[in-house]
Amino acid sequence: MTQSLSFPRQYARTQRFSLGAPRAFSVSPDGGRIAFLRSRSGTDRSHLLWVLDLPAGGGTAAERVAADPAALLAGADEELSPQERARRERSREGSAGIVAYATDDAVALAAFALSGRLFAADLAAGTARELPVPGPVADPRPSPDGRRVAYVADGALHVVDADGGGDRALAVPEGPGVTYGLAEFIAAEEMSRSRGFWWAPDGGALLAARVDDAPVRRWWIADPANPGQEPAEVAYPAAGTPNAQVTLVLLALDGTATPVEWDRERYPYLARVHWSAAGPPLLLVQARDQREQVYLAVDTATGGTREVHRERDEIWLDLFAGVPAWASGERLVRITDESGARSLMVGERAFTGPELHVRSVLGSDGDAFLLTASAGAGAKDPETGEIHVYRADGGPGGPVRLSGTPGVHTAVRSGGVTVLTSASLEEPAATTRVLRDGAEPAAIASYAETPVLTARPALTTAGERDIPAAVLLPTGYRDGDGPLPVLMDPYGGPHGQMVVRAQRAYLHAQWLADQGFAVVVADGRGTPGHSPAWEKAIAGDFAGVTLGDQVDALHALAARYPLDLGRVAIRGWSYGGYLAALAVLRRPDVFHAGVAGAPVTDWRLYDTHYTERCLGDPGQQPAVYAANSLVTDAGLSAPAEQARPLMLVHGLADDNVVAAHTLRLSSALLAAGRPHEVLPLSGVTHMTPQEQVAENLLLFQVAFLKRALGLGTAS
Template sequence: MTTEKPHDTFPRQYARTQRFTAGAPRSFAVTPDGARVLFLRSRGTGQPANLLWSLDVATGAETVLADPAVLLGGAAEELSAAERARRERSRETSAGIVGYTLDAAARTAVFVLSGRLFAVDTTSGAARELPAATPLLDPRPSPDGTHVAYATPAGELRVTAVDGSGDRLLAGPEADGVRWGQAEFVAQEEMARDRGHWWAPDGGAVLAARVDDRPVRRWWIADPANPDRPPVEVAYPAAGTPNAEVGLWLLGLDGTRTEIRWDRAAHPYLARVHWAAGAPPLLQVQARDQREQLLLEADPATGATRVLLTEHDPDWLELFRGVPVRAADGRLVRIADRDGARVLLVGEEAVTDAGLHVRAVLGADRDGVLFTASTGAAEFERRPPGWLGVFAAGPDGVREVGDGALGAVRAGGTTVLTTAHPLRPGTTATVLRDGAEPRVIASYADTPLLAARPVFRFAGERRIPCAVLLPTGYDPDTDGELPVLMDPYGGPHGQRVVQAHNPHLVSQWFADQGFAVIVADGRGTPGHSPGWEKSISRRTAEVSVQDQVDALHALAEQFPLDLGRVAIRGWSYGGYLAAAAVLRAPEVFHAAVAGAPVTEHELYDTHYTERYYGHPAVEPEAYRANSLVELAPSLRRPLMIVHGLADDNVVVAHSLRLSTALLAAGRPHTVLPLSGVTHMTPQEEVAENLLLLQVRFLKESLGLPSPLR
């Protein structure tokens, strides 16, 4: 469905549709018998709240299992401060049911609405509110479906019975700053671990993280536009400062407590926890410098742990989604870097080779291991830049499940495959079952007002993956050379060159304003090889800027680029890269927009920053070499700095320090503060007008006509 308005524009539509995600199905789960698929989807842009749906695989019939409007009686949704912070960490911008969890049989689904706990029987569709302390976070049913464990902002871990018979405390509260059953800041932000409690397979106990934030230094984020409001206190573990102290306990429903013990001084980061039926719990723990990590097996009876595996890396050890887990036969499934390749290991056997670059494990069951991979370094150019596929590793070897697939879930012989195409809007969710016709789950997402037309290239000697977008209707014979806009993220965990349509829409809109837009995934970005990712160690600014320069010059031999008018824009790491580009290479880059840039790495968090630069007390030269503030006197090109004043990830102090240094050096620049805006900029007016202001600034800076198209 579409909700176009008269005189609609792409920036307005992009903001209103939550970047065209409203109405698209997501968060799929398949019941163990493969008969039903559960998923979230809103009714479209005008009704952004997600509902929980069930699809009957045999008939294709869809049923609403839970509707927030019904469950809340039409009342507006209210979010606690803790829930807003959790959504910020996970980059969640939707409303309604934003997540759900299931028991082992997928019969009971539980979720939070307005801080209240709800459960729905996925077979009958009967939904009800359960007794619970409110507001609450992260509810998870026991495998047998009889209880739900959940956390509270006050630091408690509680459990309630699904039959409504009661609610009680499992652990906490102890003191301000101590929380049970929740993930700490760096686990959520940097480790892709967003949970802090895990049920025992028999449902008789819960493994719970105990997080003590008291050693973490406090920062205060004020709202200058509303000076009557007190600042918000944030426990922020900046590089070189103390982290939260994280332990793990087994809490029995019978009141017993057992501490899970390992050398937390040597390996303070609890990165992963996995507990499969019929086997002891697995823990993955890291040293603070992330150059060593252990895979531990815990004894639930005593709390003792034994080392199953020790890993080392001279740069850092990457954490991967979905691992470690156990295969159906009990063997360990993990991802590791071996001989320059990133491979999938089942037990000690590498089941992939350098032809694939394994990205994540999606699941392990009786049929084998489901995983995503991009093209490995050994065959990097056999497929187009940004290609990703889903594969299955089983008794008969490795086979491709979906060409160009983004992800999949499967159970009971049914697979839900999510795919995208660079020339078709949105994503497609296809339900596959042996002997049955494929079914596509309907999407109610808006169709974009413009069509992205990325052209993919490998650029330069290093074969940098790139996407090039030219203005709609551009004719090289009559229109001549085009001013250039580099539009990168360009750093860790941020792949922008992908074989999909919607991720290139904003770049296409900028192209339609009269630019040749280049998106270049230089060294440090994912999807290439371990060496590619780790070549930025201690020299992010140098390497990232150089790869943008090299991609630009290589593509100028193939496309009509005006190298005398080159701009660059980016957000977060991309903002850092944009500012670094005009500061380090003003002979190449003639204007920049830097959104939420990290300018002083001592102000960013421990787990991310120390991975790439080391500890600031040990390697201060790495921090100086990659600082933007140190380079402030060299600015001689127009620079716009944009920052949300409520950002608790890259705090506004980064931009203020750079602006102060630029002012002290007498370097003119533009600062655009965004009142009440966090790192995500989800507000419609902000998202729309931010695009318009950027293009006007860039056109004026390059001496181009400013009317928008």
């Protein structure tokens, strides 16, 4: 990669500089082995499975390849089944090769799928082989003892011996639309539950989700560029419409099936399943309005359940990675919002206080828990955008921070070994360090490309609410050069924190700034990482709260930075696209141009779990949906003569925010006499992994914004 290569091309070719970076770490319980994924270079899309050996006597650590997709497929191109394409779309996975794997408890056997075929790797020996089973294979997972591998094919849950023999189906779909062992759309897209089966700790049985999507309304997504192709049928649970019916069954290896019972009428969402040696299977089930949820323990003999704990919140209850789980003595481990703080609870004890805002549980080491957290309301001198790793054991000293330097950190720990991945403002690439007994026996190299530019964000807070923000000025800008046209670049909604202390997060924003803008990234209310009240402030009011905070941040920052408030543009994707269109349509006095990518324009067309959590049931709250949508009278409330230039961009193959959102808004704008531009992307989904599409989107957006604001052309 040379300096002559443009940043947009490099940004697209490297998939936002994610290729070549190690990820998905698994540490063996004896601390002697670390498995992970990484491609061979910063432009190679194909991930390999690697192993780092850590000699017990303190010898030199050494990396080796455990599985190479090119060798296993004998050079043939990878072919993805429709189910695998959908799974990758839900996880926003744009790379290739081994993109996911699972191991047994000893991290000695790994299983993964390639081109719908099942492979197993002996991580100690460094050999990989295909297990000849019917396909296409999805989500293979070894049993904890490594003797078997479970997988899904054509909606049936199979088990095969680790040597490839004894393949059999434990559960077979009874009809169309039924699957065993797969997560339904709403779980994978909104609950962060990507799996649908769980092994018993002794490897003798599995819990499997049975999904029947027959009640879900069908949508059809056509490819207008290829009118000879049939539209794709999608079961999409839009707000206010039926969800898939999800049940749970306990499957013994002899095929015996025991249904798991709970009040599914009251708690239809199966949000989490946990099964470990520390206790019986543990479920977290939610009411549809997500204001009540119950933790249930499963009796594996009868399939009955007993209540362990019940939670209720008048606004909504969030879901978190790594919980629920068991501590010793069958004490429930959960993350909860109490007294204005987000805390880790073990049994009836809080393991963290108001100084931390807990984000996830990464794992456990006995009764000590590894977690990620931001500064809470009780923190002293919190730093904007930092996320740290802590070890919490409930001791009198409180949680101990394991990540020392300012930045964004995450970790995996087992067998006395911690794999700590850290990102900072000083370096564009994250670093991965291996820690053991207070020493650092190894580092895992990143092959990610070095960007052709350096991001220089100024992290700050803005306005009376201390809205986290980042401001980026053109490279080489000097005090006295005069005010700059402004480009707001938010996500601004649930689950999307953009103001983080990591340089890579701002690379595209720096390139935009280098086109002659002062770029502002602001995380207003509704975004994560601040406080429970901050996140829930948008209940019933996306439009007023999130847009108001962008305006407040802009005006507050203008007092400290060279912002020309007479030339303000805004761009965004997904919720950010909604926010960009909202800004131009409702506040033309502030925003003079906008680019809205894949915007949600009518919240009745978005999915149940996300939308109903924030806006309620559209059948009961029609006025709330009308007030927050863009295609209604409220959405077009500003006078037509104040219309500002607006570009709408949408992938026509998007099955998350379907293209109907942009088409309906375009029709409403046309009917209202409001000029706008529409850029349809044929064959593109909600993510844009295609290199040429991703590159040119940046160029087109800048060209449009410069034209709209009366500036020069993009460089």
